[in-house]
Amino acid sequence: MSSNDEVLLRVEHLCQYFKIGPNAYTKAVDDVSFDIKRGEVFGLVGESGCGKTTTGRSIIKLYDITSGSVYFKGIRIAAGKKSYKEAIAKAKADLKEGKIDKAECDRIIAENRAAIKTADHDQKNCDREYSRQQIEKAKSEYLPKIAAAQGENKAKLEAEYKDVMRKARKTKLVTQIQMIFQDPIASLDPRMTVREIIAEGLIIQGERNKKVIDDKVYEMLELVGLVREHASRYPHEFSGGQRQRIGVARSIIMNPELIIADEPVSALDVSVQAQVINLLNDLRDKFGLTIMFIAHDLSVVKYFSDRIGVMYYGKMVELADSDELFLNPMHPYTKSLLSAIPLPDPKYEKARRRITYNPLAAHDYSVDKPSFRELKPGHFVMCNDAEYERYMKELK
Numbered sequence: 001m002s003s004n005d006e007v008l009l010r011v012e013h014l015c016q017y018f019k020i021g022p023n024a025y026t027k028a029v030d031d032v033s034f035d036i037k038r039g040e041v042f043g044l045v046g047e048s049g050c051g052k053t054t055t056g057r058s059i060i061k062l063y064d065i066t067s068g069s070v071y072f073k074g075i076r077i078a079a080g081k082k083s084y085k086e087a088i089a090k091a092k093a094d095l096k097e098g099k100i101d102k103a104e105c106d107r108i109i110a111e112n113r114a115a116i117k118t119a120d121h122d123q124k125n126c127d128r129e130y131s132r133q134q135i136e137k138a139k140s141e142y143l144p145k146i147a148a149a150q151g152e153n154k155a156k157l158e159a160e161y162k163d164v165m166r167k168a169r170k171t172k173l174v175t176q177i178q179m180i181f182q183d184p185i186a187s188l189d190p191r192m193t194v195r196e197i198i199a200e201g202l203i204i205q206g207e208r209n210k211k212v213i214d215d216k217v218y219e220m221l222e223l224v225g226l227v228r229e230h231a232s233r234y235p236h237e238f239s240g241g242q243r244q245r246i247g248v249a250r251s252i253i254m255n256p257e258l259i260i261a262d263e264p265v266s267a268l269d270v271s272v273q274a275q276v277i278n279l280l281n282d283l284r285d286k287f288g289l290t291i292m293f294i295a296h297d298l299s300v301v302k303y304f305s306d307r308i309g310v311m312y313y314g315k316m317v318e319l320a321d322s323d324e325l326f327l328n329p330m331h332p333y334t335k336s337l338l339s340a341i342p343l344p345d346p347k348y349e350k351a352r353r354r355i356t357y358n359p360l361a362a363h364d365y366s367v368d369k370p371s372f373r374e375l376k377p378g379h380f381v382m383c384n385d386a387e388y389e390r391y392m393k394e395l396k
């Protein structure tokens with residue numbers, strides 16, 4: 001369970017559109033907002049193609065996001081600009097149609113141009129900003145200690161300080177977020193040894209001492225249930241479950257604070273799935289990791305997640321504590337996902353009916369438009385006014 005309410009990651013109105021034609025877009029992620037608190041496991045669930053991976057990849061800055069913001073440790077790491085550009089275009093159109101006067105139009109344009117500038121600046125400088133914070137931290141930690149120390153001890157502290165400062169200058173905020181991928185075969189370079197794969201991030205981060213690197217690699221291998229003899233082998237010599245362990249070792253060595261595990265067990269045999277989930281759980285306890293766990297069905301995330309967000313076609317349709325979501329699912333799509341989970345209970349299984357979700361039949365959004373609303377503290381559902389009233393009654 002999360003030990004406090006510190007927000008580690010905040011995703012605000014995230015949109016990631018892919019251009020598929022001159023004027024056509026796939027809205028892979030469309031206006032999605034959620035927080036992840038330090039220490040929790042946040043499950044992100046939804047059928048294939050609903051935008052889960054795109055959400056994860058947007059968070060680790062693999063895309064220039066279309067609009068919205070991502071904050072990590074309070075620093076804005078990604079910022080999209082489409083909403084600002086649209087506001088400018090709308091102001092110009094409104095001026096032409098006489099809906100607003102010139103002064104108002106200029107004010108809107110200036111405001112949104114400033115927002116675009118800030119977005120560019122924040123995206124570009126987030127690592128530098130974080131590095132600056134780390135340098136300040138190292139200074140305030142080491143300088144008084146060095147000043148007070150003498151002789152051999154002083155020299156030792158000075159050497160340590162130099163090393164910490166070198167790393168602080170090179171540190172990247174975004175490497176504190178590591179992603180574990182669905183396919184452990186495709187995500188490991190077949191020409192690299194396990195040692196090279198696991199150590200790669202460390203070397204990029206500025207570590208040069210071969211013994212430190214080797215020791216760290218061995219430590220990681222043991223941590224994920226492999227042995228040091230595995231270090232000199234190649235990925236193809238391992239089973240699927242072992243490869244995923246290598247993937248986990250590669251991300252953990254970076255000392256991440258947030259792990260985005262993108263369907264880490266979907267490609268594995270059922271018997272191996274539980275082992276990898278248990279491994280993630282152990283690591284979470286050991287290092288106080290925060291995990292965003294992506295899955296296409298609810299059964300995998302059920303026991304593992306503190307909170308769960310349900311996505312459908314690029315939108316977040318429901319978000320609640322795990323227990324609450326299973327007890328009081330409100331959105332028809334969540335209900336349909338729940339109805340797909342088999343239980344080892346013959347009576348239940350006999351009575352279990354798959355609920356199918358058909359958005360056109362389930363909602364009338366022609367006039368009364370939906371938005372993401374809080375039904376009770378922490379329980380959010382995508383609904384319109386009429387549905388909101390109905391859901392509130394149902395909840396009572």
Ligand SMILES: Nc1ncnc2c1ncn2[C@@H]1O[C@H](COP(=O)(O)OP(=O)(O)O)[C@@H](O)[C@H]1O
Pocket residue numbers: 018019026027028046047048049050051052053054055
């Ligand atoms: N690089 C891309 N270019 C164009 N379309 C993409 C790209 N990546 C994903 N998509 C589309 O975005 C949607 C969401 O994909 P994805 O995030 O991979 O879903 P999920 O991980 O939930 O299965 C899909 O329709 C997919 O085809």
Ligand SMILES: [Mg+2]
Pocket residue numbers: 049052053054262263
């Ligand atoms: Mg995916």
